[in-house]
Amino acid sequence: MTAVHEPLSEEAAARLVQVASLSSARFVIRGGGTRSLFSPPEGTEALSTRALAGITAYNPAEMTMTARSGTPLAEIEAALAEKRQMLAFEPTDLKALTGAEGASTIGGVFATNASGPRRFVAGAARDSLLGVRFVNGCGEIVKAGGRVMKNVTGLDLAKVLAGSHGSLALVTEVTFRVLPVPETAATVVVSGLNDAEAAAAMATAMALPVEVSGAAHLPESVRGRFAGGALPGEGAATVLRLEGLAASVAVRQEKLAAELAAFGPVSVLDAETTKALWREIRDAAPYADGTARPLWRVSVAPTMGHQLVAALRLETGVDAFYDWQGGLLWLRMEADPEAALLRRYVKALGGGHATLVRARPEVLAATPVFEPQAEAVAALSAQVKASFDPSGVFVSRMVG
Structure with a gap:
């Protein structure tokens, strides 16, 4: 011992x-x-x-x-x-x-x-x-x-x-x-976007003077595992958080929702649901499934995240969602961690960092974490x- x-x-x-x-x-x-x-x-x-x-x-x-x-x-x-x-x-x-x-x-x-x-x-x-x-x-x-x-x-x-x-x-x-x-918070939700559309919507939101403090995209494969499955709309959910004084959040929320309506159906979450949702995003809650399936935390340029996932899906089984405006990816592999494949694509898309967060002990011992x-x-x-x-x-x- x-x-x-x-x-x-x-x-x-x-x-x-x-x-x-x-x-x-x-x-x-x-x-x-x-x-x-x-x-x-x-x-x-x-x-x-x-x-x-x-x-x-x-x-x-x-x-x-x-x-x-x-x-x-x-x-x-x-x-x-x-x-x-x-x-x-x-x-x-x-x-x-x-x-x-x-x-x-x-x-x-x-x-x-x-x-x-x-x-x-x-x-x-x-x-x-x-x-x-x-x-x-x-x-x-x-x-x-x-x-x-x-x-x-x-x-x-x-x-x-x-x-x-x-x-x-x-x-x-x-x-x-x-x-x-912050006094209060709200989350604007855009429903039904694919990963590339979500990247464009988040970039639009970040360019607005509305002080977004959280920007994530939850593909359809994971959206039901957030907020108790109660996120509004259908399909994937692109979520953008606003925080601050109540009057300010209300004005910014209206402006952001109006701008994002061009991308898809828009709805808004209240402060309590917002708090719970972003805690789950923070902790990658959908993948706390009691398994040891390989889980990666990958940081890349925000515009490259959806391209990385698309490339991986052509060659291996992967589930994913995006944080940091698409610059942080949580990737769960179905079986093998595919470290060499993942890192090759990360390098090809401009570089970044991939950290293996979870896997079976023997896999961890054989994989550069x-x-x-x-x-x-x-x-x-x-x-x-x-x-x-x-x-x-x-x-x-x-x-x-």
Whole structure:
């Protein structure tokens, strides 16, 4: 059984890492255990952030919060909700997809740069990160960034750690920006569009001065698995979210609906249904089906998404839906993950990133889960790794 270390303080964690850097010990970092597909690699030990928990500073007026990395995400969101504030990037919760147990932590959110539907207008998780405290691979405690936006010292260093999947350092504390919860929300639904028509409709919506905060396309194969099967209209559903003050949303909703009527039948969802729908889009709920069928999270240019799906459908069985105006695809394969085929098409359509989110253990072991890096990028990544963790103490097993 893999040994699990649960340091009670940042200093204790630093001592553990320092000893490991002078020996052959290697650690995988464990938060809530909800964002990892793999068992710890042979010969590694787990370094848990579970005891490094708690909100250490929260200034609603300045819209900033500081919390230790092991703080449960639910605790963060509950504290923000009391002040009607939120994490603008809508961190994903993929436990239902992967069958993971445990509670997601704020450290895990930033380690995987977990970003949901609002990402294409509000930025990713890393864009909300203001500062971090971390233990590097030499066992040194380092602080980067600060608690207010104007303090940018070390901010780039903090952003390097966001999305590093626990491979560079043990993040012990994070400081991040929050935003007010919108007063209300509505979703404009255009029914019956094919994937290419939906891409055009979403592009039209994004070009309008109506401040769309969510743009997704749900093909007919999946639309019945959203909102309890109660989405209005027939066929596929192209959905566009508006948020803000009630009077503003009403005006923008009317303008958007009028513009999109040229594409197909238009209807509108109320605030409660909107909230539930976009939570399901965020978490790829239709594919939380209790199976281990291969599931990919693919990021490409918004205009290329429907072309990628069309190409794949000519050669393999695939089910899909689109977020981020078509730039984020959730692809479920029927049997084989078809990694080589998928990545070949991604490259041919201008490039992007394909991450295998779910598959059977033996498939995961035999498939490159992350998009292979170009030679120059891989060389730069190696230099960054050597700077943070020269002895290779930290071994990543996390996925976004």
